[in-house]
Amino acid sequence: MKKLTTILYVFMTLLVFVVSCKSDDMNYKDATVTAVNTLYEPIDNRTIKILSSNTASVYFEWERVRVEDSGAALYEVVFDKKGNNFEEPLYRMVSDNNGNSNGATITHRILNRIASMAGVAPGETGELIWTVVASRGINTAVSAVVRNVSITTLDGFVDIPEELFLTGEGSEAGNMLTGAMPFKSVAPGEYEIFAQLTTGSTYQFVDRNQGTPRAFYSDGNLKLIESNTDESSMTAKTGVFRIQVDFNTATVAMTEIKTLGLWFSPDNKVLWNLNYEGKGIWSGSGIVNFKQEGWGRDERYKFQLTVNDGQDRTVQLGTLNGTDSKPTSQSPPSYYFVKWIESPTQWDDKWKFVDAVDGKSPTIKVILQGDKEYTHSVTVN
The missing domain is CATH 2.60.40 (Immunoglobulin-like)
Known part of the structure; x- marks a missing residue:
């Protein structure tokens, strides 16, 4: 009995010791971490001209740091305006490999955005400063080494909206x-x-x-x-x-549409103008008489506009899909699709009216709206 009691005592002592050791190991301790002392790339005062390519990037690299428990540190690259001290940096970005790498691949798109946040206008050059923050748990160390980088932004935008x-x-x-x-x-x-x-x-x-x-x-x-x-x-x-x-x-062009009229190719003139109804739609009605030729009656038409983008000039709207046939009840909607034509002509890029239009007063609509193909319609009244 005494021998059994001794064995149980020794077993319990060992169990307490093992549990105690495991408990101590499982207690998480935030290890101290040293600051980055050397920045490798990009070199100080480098000038980066932003490119519009989605794949263009710059590699930032620095030395690895030491951690008290010999574990791995995490890294962030931080940017700020020149003259600031990174207390509230403009932008933070974790390094490659989810922060474990001592390098960060930063795209031109992001650099352009950071420069914009710093107040650098499109197409201009501005200076930023950058450094690296190392961390282990809640302990962080900001590098005392700071480098300058000049960013020449795009004239336009890198982050372009998908809709407008x-x-x-x-x-x-x-x-x-x-x-x-x-x-x-x-x-x-x-x-x-x-x-x-x-x-x-x-x-x-x-x-x-x-x-x-x-x-x-x-x-x-x-x-x-x-x-x-x-x-x-x-x-x-x-x-x-x-x-x-x-x-x-990064530009906006404004062209005033002063008139939009039905251009009748056989007469080489505008028969009558359409009125602007709103939301990109013009509408109008008027008599259309086909022109008698030796081979038959000519019914070709398109649209002519008087516009002003600094001076008055003439442009046309014609067929997006070239045709030399009249539409039928089986014609696809694309028959009526419209495109902008800078150089007016008498015959090119025209449509043909159906025979029922001859001598009548059709209602014609030109529809130039952003959520659909530019098109037009002809309704015989």
């Missing part, structure tokens, strides 16, 4: 964000809209029609700028405009 809308009291869309008019995406980073603007009131371009969108406006030189508060644009006159917004070059 027109809003504001000075636009026909009004102030209700949900009623904002959509732009048409015509090329990567390029948008356009046909809309009426009213002088004396302001308007903006926004990247969505709900929530809290990014907002943009153009200054007096038609430079596209992101609005930090409530900056807006204002037109010099009331009128209907083709508004072209290019985020690649």
Whole structure:
């Protein structure tokens, strides 16, 4: 019995010792970490010219630090304005491999955004400072080594909206964000809209029609700028405009649409003008008499506009999909699709009226709206 008691005592003593050791090991301790003493790349005072490529990047690299418990540290690259001290840095980014690497691959897109946060205007050069923060648990160490980097931003935007809308009291869309008019995406980073603007009131371009969108406006030189508060644009006159917004070059082009008329190719003239109804739609009615030729009656037509983008000039709207046939009841909607033509001609890019239009007063609508293909319709009354 005494021998059994001794064995039990020894066993309990060992058990307490093992549990105690495991308990001590499982108690997490925040180990101290040293600060980064050497920054490798990029070299001090390097100038980086931002490229529009989505894959363009700059590699930031530094020495590894020592940790009290011989574990691994985590790293962040921090940026600030020149003259600041990183107490409230402009931007923080964990290093590669979820913060475990002593290097960070930072895209030009992000660098352009940081420069913008520092107040560097598109197409200009500004200076930033950067350093590295090492951490282990709640313990952090900010490097005392600081490097300068000059960023030459894009003339345009790197972070380009996927959609764009027109809003504001000075636009026909009004102030209700949900009623904002959509732009048409015509090329990567390029948008356009046909809309009426009213002088004396302001308007903006926004990247969505709900929530809290990014907002943009153009200054007096038609430079596209992101609005930090409530900056807006204002037109010099009331009128209907083709508004072209290019985020690649940070520019806005304004072309006033003064008239839009039915161009009848056989007569080489505008028969009558359409009136602007609103939201990118023109409509009008008038007599159309086909022209008698030796081979039959000529029914070819398109549209002609008088516009002003600094001076009055003439442009046309013609068929997007070339045709030399009249439409039928089986013709696809694409038969009526419209494209903008800078150089007017008498015969090119025309459509043909159906026979029922001859001698009648059809209603014609030209529909230039951002959420659908530009098109038109002909209704025989």
